[in-house]
Amino acid sequence: MEGVDHLALERSKTQFDVDQMKVVWAGSRHALDVSDRIGRLVASDPVFKKDNRAMLSRKDLFKDTLRKAAHVWKRINELKLTEEEASRLRFFIDQPSYMDLHWGMFIPVIKGSGTEEQQKKWLPIAYKMQIIGCYAQTELGHGSNVQGLETTATFDPKTDEFVINSPTLTSSKWWPGGLGKVSTHAVVFARLITDGQDHGVNGFIVQLRSLDDHLPLPGVTVGDIGMKFGSGAYNSMDNGVLRFDHVRIPRDQMLMRVSQVTREGKVVLSNVPRQLLYGTMVFVRQTIVADASSALSRAVCIATRYSAVRRQFGSNDSGVETQVIDYKTQQSRLFPLLASAYAFRFVGEWLKWLYTDVTQKLQANDFSTLPEAHACTAGLKSLTTSATADAIEECRKLCGGHGYLSSSGLPELFAVYIPACTYEGDNIVLLLQVARFLMKTVSQLPSGKKPVGTTSYMGRAEQLLQSRSNVQKAEDWLKPSVILEAFEARAMRMSVACAKDLSKFANPEEGFAELSPNLVDAAVAHCQLIVVSKFIEKLQQDIPGKGVKEQLQILCNVYALFLVHKHLGDFLSTGSITAKQASLANDQLRSLYSQVRPNAIALVDAFNYTDHYLSSILGRYDGNVYAKLYEEAWKDPLNDTVVPEGYREYIQPLLKQQLRNARL
Amino acid sequence: MEGVDHLALERSKTQFDVDQMKVVWAGSRHALDVSDRIGRLVASDPVFKKDNRAMLSRKDLFKDTLRKAAHVWKRINELKLTEEEASRLRFFIDQPSYMDLHWGMFIPVIKGSGTEEQQKKWLPIAYKMQIIGCYAQTELGHGSNVQGLETTATFDPKTDEFVINSPTLTSSKWWPGGLGKVSTHAVVFARLITDGQDHGVNGFIVQLRSLDDHLPLPGVTVGDIGMKFGSGAYNSMDNGVLRFDHVRIPRDQMLMRVSQVTREGKVVLSNVPRQLLYGTMVFVRQTIVADASSALSRAVCIATRYSAVRRQFGSNDSGVETQVIDYKTQQSRLFPLLASAYAFRFVGEWLKWLYTDVTQKLQANDFSTLPEAHACTAGLKSLTTSATADAIEECRKLCGGHGYLSSSGLPELFAVYIPACTYEGDNIVLLLQVARFLMKTVSQLPSGKKPVGTTSYMGRAEQLLQSRSNVQKAEDWLKPSVILEAFEARAMRMSVACAKDLSKFANPEEGFAELSPNLVDAAVAHCQLIVVSKFIEKLQQDIPGKGVKEQLQILCNVYALFLVHKHLGDFLSTGSITAKQASLANDQLRSLYSQVRPNAIALVDAFNYTDHYLSSILGRYDGNVYAKLYEEAWKDPLNDTVVPEGYREYIQPLLKQQLRNARL
Numbered sequence A, B: 001m002e003g004v005d006h007l008a009l010e011r012s013k014t015q016f017d018v019d020q021m022k023v024v025w026a027g028s029r030h031a032l033d034v035s036d037r038i039g040r041l042v043a044s045d046p047v048f049k050k051d052n053r054a055m056l057s058r059k060d061l062f063k064d065t066l067r068k069a070a071h072v073w074k075r076i077n078e079l080k081l082t083e084e085e086a087s088r089l090r091f092f093i094d095q096p097s098y099m100d101l102h103w104g105m106f107i108p109v110i111k112g113s114g115t116e117e118q119q120k121k122w123l124p125i126a127y128k129m130q131i132i133g134c135y136a137q138t139e140l141g142h143g144s145n146v147q148g149l150e151t152t153a154t155f156d157p158k159t160d161e162f163v164i165n166s167p168t169l170t171s172s173k174w175w176p177g178g179l180g181k182v183s184t185h186a187v188v189f190a191r192l193i194t195d196g197q198d199h200g201v202n203g204f205i206v207q208l209r210s211l212d213d214h215l216p217l218p219g220v221t222v223g224d225i226g227m228k229f230g231s232g233a234y235n236s237m238d239n240g241v242l243r244f245d246h247v248r249i250p251r252d253q254m255l256m257r258v259s260q261v262t263r264e265g266k267v268v269l270s271n272v273p274r275q276l277l278y279g280t281m282v283f284v285r286q287t288i289v290a291d292a293s294s295a296l297s298r299a300v301c302i303a304t305r306y307s308a309v310r311r312q313f314g315s316n317d318s319g320v321e322t323q324v325i326d327y328k329t330q331q332s333r334l335f336p337l338l339a340s341a342y343a344f345r346f347v348g349e350w351l352k353w354l355y356t357d358v359t360q361k362l363q364a365n366d367f368s369t370l371p372e373a374h375a376c377t378a379g380l381k382s383l384t385t386s387a388t389a390d391a392i393e394e395c396r397k398l399c400g401g402h403g404y405l406s407s408s409g410l411p412e413l414f415a416v417y418i419p420a421c422t423y424e425g426d427n428i429v430l431l432l433q434v435a436r437f438l439m440k441t442v443s444q445l446p447s448g449k450k451p452v453g454t455t456s457y458m459g460r461a462e463q464l465l466q467s468r469s470n471v472q473k474a475e476d477w478l479k480p481s482v483i484l485e486a487f488e489a490r491a492m493r494m495s496v497a498c499a500k501d502l503s504k505f506a507n508p509e510e511g512f513a514e515l516s517p518n519l520v521d522a523a524v525a526h527c528q529l530i531v532v533s534k535f536i537e538k539l540q541q542d543i544p545g546k547g548v549k550e551q552l553q554i555l556c557n558v559y560a561l562f563l564v565h566k567h568l569g570d571f572l573s574t575g576s577i578t579a580k581q582a583s584l585a586n587d588q589l590r591s592l593y594s595q596v597r598p599n600a601i602a603l604v605d606a607f608n609y610t611d612h613y614l615s616s617i618l619g620r621y622d623g624n625v626y627a628k629l630y631e632e633a634w635k636d637p638l639n640d641t642v643v644p645e646g647y648r649e650y651i652q653p654l655l656k657q658q659l660r661n662a663r664l
């Protein structure tokens, strides 16, 4: 059966130009070409094999990761890859490693918070990987509340040095990726103390290990924090623990772009505005949203292909059972996730633009849109990562029993993905920040302050508080204006309702605390509106290719109407739509599912993932699931022998009744 | 700090008699005593240690499981444990093994489907574990649709034997627990063929391995199907693959309680009614619901204790940060899960009664309540396992970053629990069965047929279709009658709406397929009503102990009002309550959270779990989280050496720049 495409019949039903859809998904023809080429490169290189990852011991997995990371670096250099190509290469390796933090956090934070001098000193050696760095902020006792960190950096004017110290157990750095076993350096966040005064948390570049023999420097205790969720997954990463016993570093290793400490130990602000630091945050969160669409699309690709292979019940005339993808319940669980993958892809693309826009404005000393951009990225990070985590698990369930096998690829994808809900800001803490921004925006409406960017709809508050949806038949729900209006009305009304409830409290902070669950709901409504509206905006662009735009329109409507169904309580309780209109939305949704159905396989083919990247037997491109599952099973170490180890000690005595006296 | 109770202050705030609550949770004073005694026994026995499970290789984990299983059997015999005690012992070991299937499926199915003669022959040796059996139904290509199984059992009248055969790859048995490496026997489900005619699926007792040397018998190919979700978790189980090449078994090894094959190869029905087989199903599902409350309460116990230890932000006067359990968002995510644990416990208790009731009625040849009991157990299995799976992951998220560590106990709990959503019936397939039953019930209403048991509210259809909730202030939502009415109205109206929509289809099966997502929603509404009403019924009992009933009342209301919030779309779109009333429910819910808050720790203490059973550093009884996390980290194999294996090959060359030509 090798070489047979079990999904050929499915693919023959496609109603659009898959190659053009691949371009849309990748972002451009060029991006697709790069992605395709690098994806194949990785897939064909035996060093990058990953199909036995779940079976490796922690030590072997870690060594395998070190080997892959070194090989990545080797290939990047040998092939003289561009930055874009190198980044795709790291992506397709699909194994978390110290590289992610070195390139993704250590370098960006020096770029963002270091002075020009500091950048000149540290970046070149970091770029060449003559040092390897990580980002050491979180402590055993302190995470979300960065201002509560306990590590101290006390300026010693006698020697012109900072003394880095861990005064308590809870001040131990805890979690930084790459810290445990690999990093030679870290940006350490610590309370700056000069002259007995606490100046709050700042970043310091600290060398941790000798560049000669990799041993920790005097005063440094460092190690790995132990196993994490799942097999394989994030256990390839050496998340670390770190304690300092009065470690000294030169004064010029505090990151001084914004605050500086003088030779005398005075803290002075530079002329660079503090807000600049937000730029880095917008950048990092934008990559997280892009990663969400990658992880989600991967899970959806697996579940969609397998749903077309898997058959249960209801044999048709030919005596073959029904493909489970033909069940409406399966469609109603799967297709909204497929639509979400596209939705998150496009909102991620837009965030990339936003980052450029913010950067340009910052350079022009225009900070006006920063709070909005900051709230928007925080909210989208939260929304997309939470939805993706849930979706991966739903995709696993959609595969029935076989989804529970490691070889389905879904367990590891889930385990490796979920911390995205926690790192770079706990998702609930982030939504509370969004809510705070929304409440501020609402409170400033009467003063005539015009809300900007993603909150500009709030400028039409009066209209949105009174509007009635004029949906009268199911097809009305296909109109972008109708959808937007419903989502805007819902978000606006939820925010305004919260603001009203808040105003009843004498102490606004107490009110905020008491009403925080409602505020989180309002923030979610706002963020969903952003995703829906960016999808709609995308569709206003010119999108070439037979049937491509039509498919995207269908997916956009699926995404929006699925949210209407899921959050119906919001839409109805705010009076944004009526029960009758909700029922029409539901009818329309069912009919949209039927339109997705014949194109489902092609819509996941458009992600252009190699079987290597998917690493899922259920998601194989050729659909040859059963033969490969069967083959794979025999590779388990338990099958090395027919009679298991332990038989003589623990099974035979039972069977031979050397254990007596059972009362049962 | 050893010996200090970091949660003592929390415990001092308790407003009820924890010991009495323990009795309520356990079901009786006697059950508590047994549970407590056996729990401690397991915790203190070094063979049952499980804190390094996530680090074991598959082979070592499996051997560890064999060792534990043999030790369990030894202790059961040495201590002459009663059946109740033995079952608690197996529960507290907390490691899936072939024992679960031997005792939980192999023996019950012989009891339920074997003739008296067969029971006499097989049960005694099974009870003594002179044979070990499993339940082999699912095949590689066939799961939910049992009628589609491909394995054949062809009667050969010449030899008076059945020939068991696997005609295709997809007919390979796949998934049975205990099959891969341990079981000597299996109940194999296969198509009965006599005289060229297919008589559908029946069960057959088949010996798989020699009792002398444990080698597979001729014609039997058997092995393990490979790694499953997570580290540790269900990988201790040898879920297996099994193929038959014309294996012969005597005719009397077909389970013949209901259908029999005569010496001549005729298929005849016995005088035992087919429905008897449902009894076993009700029994198995009842244990699954009980397991759901155990898994859920365990996760909630961990998250609640850690939420009282963990502090972030908002320092109070003393300069200490706020306990995260004091945040309303944390409460609104956590307390409904705490309430759900109690709710599932009580509905599980009721199911135990239902099973007895059904059994008695069956014995009296009264099958009238069977369809209702069957639908009800199917629905409750689906509802409680889905909610529990989601809740465990939510509890993990509630623990922030540290929840992602294996040592939090939550990753393994999730991984080991989730297949409960799939085995013993895929949860969506089960809800569709419930929906089918509801539609039948509704369609019979006009004929005057009185709905029984959990559907008896449907007898008041007319009233429920017209009633209006008379909630006028938040406190009205505390009344059981008000809650019941809202839930009944919602469930009734959703079912009736589905029935109406169905009636528009010429072909009812087509209608059912097309509307299946709505039907699933209606089934969920019905099942939630059952859980709520059984909680309310429980509170009508006499419950001794200071404050115990008050706490349970609060939890019952939390559970119900949380569901109102979560499924608000249902309640509003059916007009069961108004938007204003929904908002009052929300206000009431927030105030209930404040009432739970001081009792939260005591409410999880009432589960009476040992630290061994919880196996979570975050959930430790004494709250000594940080010191123990720190200690635990150093045990990871990666910390065996300060410089990691692989340094010389893969890190040093990078740092020393033996790799050149970077273009970056």
Ligand SMILES: Cc1cc2nc3c(=O)[nH]c(=O)nc-3n(C[C@H](O)[C@H](O)[C@H](O)COP(=O)(O)OP(=O)(O)OC[C@H]3O[C@@H](n4cnc5c(N)ncnc54)[C@H](O)[C@@H]3O)c2cc1C
Pocket (backbone or CB within 6 Å): A101, A135, A136, A137, A138, A142, A143, A144, A145, A174, A175, A176, A177, A234, A239, A419, A422, A423, A424, A425, A426, A428, A429, A432, B310, B312, B313, B324, B327, B329, B330, B397, B398, B399, B400, B401, B402, B404
């Ligand atoms: C895989 C992984 C990799 C990581 N990598 C790094 C790294 O490289 N460098 C680094 O420095 N750190 C890293 N971290 C740490 C990570 O950034 C923190 O875990 C994260 O910021 C969450 O903080 P926390 O763990 O303190 O959660 P907590 O804040 O303790 O969260 C616990 C609970 O409290 C709630 N809560 C907290 N504050 C509030 C509030 N004000 N209002 C309402 N509810 C609240 C949360 O919602 C949550 O439910 C990593 C973590 C993980 C899991």
Ligand SMILES: Cc1cc2nc3c(=O)[nH]c(=O)nc-3n(C[C@H](O)[C@H](O)[C@H](O)COP(=O)(O)OP(=O)(O)OC[C@H]3O[C@@H](n4cnc5c(N)ncnc54)[C@H](O)[C@@H]3O)c2cc1C
Pocket (backbone or CB within 6 Å): A310, A312, A313, A324, A327, A329, A330, A397, A398, A399, A400, A401, A402, A404, B101, B135, B136, B137, B138, B142, B143, B144, B145, B174, B175, B176, B177, B234, B239, B419, B422, B423, B424, B425, B426, B428, B429, B432
């Ligand atoms: C850990 C574990 C232990 C197990 N132990 C045993 C054991 O001991 N013995 C044994 O015999 N088996 C065992 N099983 C197998 C288990 O019983 C099956 O996996 C289960 O019945 C689900 O069937 P499936 O895998 O075929 O799922 P499928 O039916 O293939 O499900 C795939 C998808 O199709 C959907 N679907 C299927 N039918 C319909 C329909 N009619 N309408 C709408 N949607 C539908 C499902 O909802 C799901 O989303 C075990 C499985 C696991 C994971």
Ligand SMILES: [Ca+2]
Pocket (backbone or CB within 6 Å): A054, A055, A056, A057, A231, A232, B054, B055, B056, B057, B231, B232
């Ligand atoms: Ca492992």
